[in-house]
Amino acid sequence: MKEEFLHFLWQYKLFDVNTLKTIENESIQILKSGDYNKNSGPDFLNSQIKINDQLWVGNVEIHMNSSDWYLHKHEENENYDAVILHVVWNNDADVFMRNNKPIPTLELKYFVNKELLGNYHNLFSKQQRWIPCENQIEEVDSFVIKNWLERLYFERLESKSILIKELLEKSNNDYEAVLFQLLAKNFGLKVNGDSFLQLATSFDFAVLRKIRFNELQLEALLFGQAGFLDKDVENVYQLELKKEYKYLQHKYNLQAIANGFQFFRMRPNNFPTIRIAQLVSLFNKHQNLFSKLIELDKLEDFYKLLSVEVNDFWKTHYTFETESKKSTKKLTKSFIDLLLINTVIPLKFVYYKSRGEEGQEKTLKLIQQFKPEKNSIVSKFSDLKIKADSAFESQALLELKNNYCAKKRCLQCAIGNNLLRKSN
Numbered sequence: 001m002k003e004e005f006l007h008f009l010w011q012y013k014l015f016d017v018n019t020l021k022t023i024e025n026e027s028i029q030i031l032k033s034g035d036y037n038k039n040s041g042p043d044f045l046n047s048q049i050k051i052n053d054q055l056w057v058g059n060v061e062i063h064m065n066s067s068d069w070y071l072h073k074h075e076e077n078e079n080y081d082a083v084i085l086h087v088v089w090n091n092d093a094d095v096f097m098r099n100n101k102p103i104p105t106l107e108l109k110y111f112v113n114k115e116l117l118g119n120y121h122n123l124f125s126k127q128q129r130w131i132p133c134e135n136q137i138e139e140v141d142s143f144v145i146k147n148w149l150e151r152l153y154f155e156r157l158e159s160k161s162i163l164i165k166e167l168l169e170k171s172n173n174d175y176e177a178v179l180f181q182l183l184a185k186n187f188g189l190k191v192n193g194d195s196f197l198q199l200a201t202s203f204d205f206a207v208l209r210k211i212r213f214n215e216l217q218l219e220a221l222l223f224g225q226a227g228f229l230d231k232d233v234e235n236v237y238q239l240e241l242k243k244e245y246k247y248l249q250h251k252y253n254l255q256a257i258a259n260g261f262q263f264f265r266m267r268p269n270n271f272p273t274i275r276i277a278q279l280v281s282l283f284n285k286h287q288n289l290f291s292k293l294i295e296l297d298k299l300e301d302f303y304k305l306l307s308v309e310v311n312d313f314w315k316t317h318y319t320f321e322t323e324s325k326k327s328t329k330k331l332t333k334s335f336i337d338l339l340l341i342n343t344v345i346p347l348k349f350v351y352y353k354s355r356g357e358e359g360q361e362k363t364l365k366l367i368q369q370f371k372p373e374k375n376s377i378v379s380k381f382s383d384l385k386i387k388a389d390s391a392f393e394s395q396a397l398l399e400l401k402n403n404y405c406a407k408k409r410c411l412q413c414a415i416g417n418n419l420l421r422k423s424n
Contacts (some may be wrong), residue, residue, distance in 0.1 A: 001089065005120060006062045006108060007043055009410045010087055011036055020422055022104045023091050026052045034060050041079045049085055058084035065091035066318070082366040106333075107212060113294040119420045130380060131405035133419055138385050142416050145386065146217050148414035149396035153367070154360065156399040160346040167201075168350070176350060177205035180283065180291040182343040187275040188261075195260045195272070196239050200224050207252050208283065215284045215311065220244035222276050227259030233320045237313045274329055275308065281308040281332075292350060297362070299369040300343070301334045337370055341391055367392040377401045 004218070009015055011033060020028035028051055030144030034044030034273030042059035049056050059082050063069060066088040074080040075096075086095055088106045094128040095103045123132050127327070164178060181200040202225050211217040223229055224245030229238065248254060261272040276362070285308055286292060296302055309315075309330040316326050328366070331339075345367055352359025370391030372378055378394045381401070388394040 001064070001120070002124075002200060002302055003062060004411060005085065006064065006089060007036065009108065009112060010044065010062060012061065014116060015108060017115070020111060021104060021214075023052065023103070023107055026104065028104075028106060028150060031055075034294050039289060041319055047084065051263065053087075056084040058082040060085045060087060062087045064088065064091045065090045066095055066409070069095045069103075089230075097272070115423060116420060118424060123416060124408065131384075131401065131409055133405075134384055136419050139422070140415050144414055144418050145222050148404060149393050149400070150364075151414070152399040152404075153364075153392055153394040156395055157346055157349050157363070157405070159399075160342070160405075161350050164347055164350045170201075173354075174205060175290045175347070176209075176288060178294070179343070180205060180208065182347060183339060184279060185280070186339050186343045187279050189270060190270065191262050191266060191270075193270050193277070193346050195226075195257075195262075198257050198260075199276075203254055205251065205252075207248070211248070212283050212287065215280065216240060217244050217248060217279050219277070220285050220310075221248055221254075222280055223273075224255050224259065224273070225254060226276060227256050228261075228273060228276075228320065229276075230256075230259070230384070231320070231321050235320065245385055263319075268324075269329060271316075271318050273316060277310040277314040278329065278331055281310055282306065294348060297366055299301065299340075299366075302394060303333055303336055306331055306339065338393070341367070341370060341373075341395065364392060367395070373398075 008198060013030065013033060017030060020030070028049060030047075030049055030050035032046070034047030037045050038041055044060040047058060049060075061069070061074065061080060061083045063072075063086070064087060068088075069075065070093065074083075081098060083097075083103060084406055088105060088110055089107070089109050091105055091107045095105065097103050122136070125132075129135070130223045133140075164182065167178045168175070171181075173419050182198060185193045185197040185198035188194070199222065203221070208218070208221065211221060213259075216379045217419045220229075220241045223241055227243050229245055249256075264270055283289065286305070292305060293302070296370055298303065307330060309328040316323055316330060318324050345363060348366075349363050352362065358394065368390045372388035372391055372394035375394075375398075378388050381397050386397070388397055400415075402411075404413045404416075412421070
């Protein structure tokens with residue numbers, strides 16, 4: 001058992017509150033549990049408790065063992081002078097206040113329902129499971145799960161908003177610039193995402209704005225900054241790019257990044273050279289792309305807007321060096337889905353909030369148009385009878401698995417809470 005569980009019991013009063021007594025047999029009445037303190041200091045602040053009809057206002061400290069008070073050296077910390085009740089699971093030592101009077105102590109184990117304890121031990125069993133509740137999750141009401149998934153999806157959006165807000169701050173709230181940077185990151189997928197973001201932030205977006213209608217210069221800018229023009233390759237196309245890049249480099253004082261792009265074990269269509277060529281085509285074709293995206297709310301309209309193909313050279317190449325069979329290498333619908341789910345929707349969400357608009361309904365309406373993603377996590381939840389009907393739910397399931405189940409945060413999870421409080 002962990003101390004966090006005792007915090008959970010105290011916060012939600014999951015014990016027999018009518019018969020509480022201190023170890024000195026004094027009656028306890030909880031008028032206010034207090035405010036849960038996740039920072040340093042006592043665990044619950046501003047609590048109100050009656051002990052033998054005497055009202056006390058102060059803080060509550062919680063430990064597994066009462067001797068933990070001394071183990072954590074609380075007796076030396078004046079922040080604990082206002083503790084009015086010491087809640088412990090095992091009372092294994094006497095704890096005194098500065099006036100040498102014992103601190104009122106509640107030994108909680110005598111007041112907690114055995115069924116609740118059994119549910120806790122089942123959930124936090126040391127047995128290896130994919131998720132802690134995999135043997136019980138089917139018992140949870142679908143209404144509880146649906147509501148929790150909605151909350152999780154917006155938690156995931158808030159998490160993605162952190163990087164977006166950082167980039168907006170650096171760009172003086174230039175949403176067009178940040179869209180380019182985030183799209184670049186997602187064009188790189190997991191393997192090359194960081195390198196693509198480094199590329200996109202290696203120059204002022206104003207440079208791209210000035211040259212975006214000149215496809216050759218735009219290609220020269222991105223391939224040159226990415227370090228793909230350093231090698232000598234005997235073809236006219238790369239020589240032209242090199243010439244343009246030297247001109248741009250001198251004019252805008254550009255510095256190429258270290259080429260850390262990976263090709264190993266990647267499908268040719270995901271090669272960073274192809275993704276850069278597609279990124280060039282997208283921004284060469286569309287001016288004020290963010291302004292266009294923010295107006296759309298139907299999936300088919302996004303597909304039409306973002307459907308681009310590479311130029312003639314890249315239709316017959318995957319790298320600068322080797323010629324290949326001709327193909328258009330258009331952005332596929334599945335790849336556009338990834339861009340929309342991971343870039344466009346989170347950015348629109350932040351934009352709505354910045355304008356004081358209620359963006360949750362708009363965001364849900366859009367994300368629910370996407371089919372659920374196919375990955376091992378979504379498949380495993382499906383095996384457990386938790387099926388995603390749209391990308392909204394598949395995204396929420398990723399958040400559930402990675403930020404709750406994997407970290408055993410069952411006490412903060414609506415599903416875990418439901419199972420803990422369940423009666424046989």
